Amino acid sequence: MAATETQLILSVGLIEKDVNGDTLWVWCYPSVGPDLRRILLSKCCLTQGSRDFHIFVFGQFRRTWYYVTTAEALEPTALRKVTHFSVVVTARDFNPEKYAALSRILCRVYNKHGSPVKMMEAYVTVLTKGICQSDENGSFLIQDYDARKAYLAGSVKDVVSQFGMETVILYTALLLRKRIAVHHPRIEALLEFVRVLPTLTWHRKDWSIVHPYVHLTDVELEDLKKCSGYVAGFVDPEVGNRPDLFDVLVNLPDGVITISQSAKEAMAMGKLHKDIGCLIVESAEDAERSDVQVVKDISLKTKEVLASLVSLARECEDGKITFEGLQQHRFPPATENFLFHLAAAEQLLRI
DSSP states (O other): OHHHHHTTEEEEEEEEEETTSOEEEEEEESOOOHHHHHHHHHHSGGGSOSSOOOSEEEEEETTEEEEEEEEEOOSSOSOSSEEEEEEEEEESSOOHHHHHHHHHHHHHHHHHHOOHHHHHHHHHHHHHHSEEEETTTEEEEGGGOOHHHHHTSSOHHHHHHHHGGGHHHHHHHHHTTOEEEEEOSSHHHHHHHHTTGGGGGTTTOOOTTEEOSOOSOHHHHHHHTTOSSEEEEESOGGGGGOGGGOSEEEETTTTEEEEOGGGTTTTOOOHHHHHHHHHHHHHHHOTTSOHHHHHHHHHHHHHHHHHHHHHHHHTSTTSOBOHHHHHTTTOOHHHHHHHHHHHHHTTOBOO
16 A cells, blocks of 8 residues: 555655745755746745745645645754745645645754755655654654545535535536636635535545645646636635636635626526535534535435436437437426536536
8 A cells, every 4th residue: 555655746845945035946856847846936935925924735736736834944953044944745646634744744854954865865765665753753654644534634514604505506516517716815714615625526536626726827727727627726816807717706705606607507506406405504504413424415415316317318329318308307497407517517418
């Protein structure tokens, strides 16, 4: 297992801010491409010229996940001309807790020794043995951090607590593989919220749709627009004026969900949505049910809906649903519309 897990880690890099206030990318092993390096510098709080200090941020760019941990150079340290530094880990997988734990150890090693060599030694030990351990800097065991834990680390109950019945809008958008943009000016709140949303479509277990920390730059938006559906987080409120970027916009500070004009037809709500929304709210508001149990409840309902869709597809000649075929069942208009778009999202629609 360790061999497979260690193959997910791609690189470790180092950004420093010196006593003159200059911030530079100073070291990397084995390598990071120039485009990704520019992205990583832009995500590091040391380059943003603000007083905000973000200990840990994460995101993805061109299918590579990045995890940035920032620390102050504290005595006792070998770093004499450095005030702050960031350790950057890139990987193939979504697992914030795993890479935050690893980065904390690498930060302690670098703060003490002031040399990338010692940090690289610790990193290579993780690559080769799946473990990094010392009395001074703490221990890290890669097997302690499986993907399922990362997927379930957030709280779907918190999402439902904030949005109530409107959570079904987010559920529907995810199920139909729509584009969800989320805005919050505080990066920590943004990261906490966006990572939870894929649990609403647990049957897919697909966190590649999450782009937690996106700036409104050409290179990042070009990467984002290659995705047919996504959950993207933005600290810039200007995203609200960019309807080309979303089907559903979530304004987290105001607790408002907006469906774009272009998506209203596909996102039309009916009795089926109301039933699913009630189930989500009732499950989430049950104090005796854990977040994991709420996720299971939603997933069971989703599987029922998908089983019905597959059953409809089996009735068709080539296993593909047509609009005319749906009409024969005389579903309520909103249900018919939803099943049509869901069939398209599940590749069960005859084009």
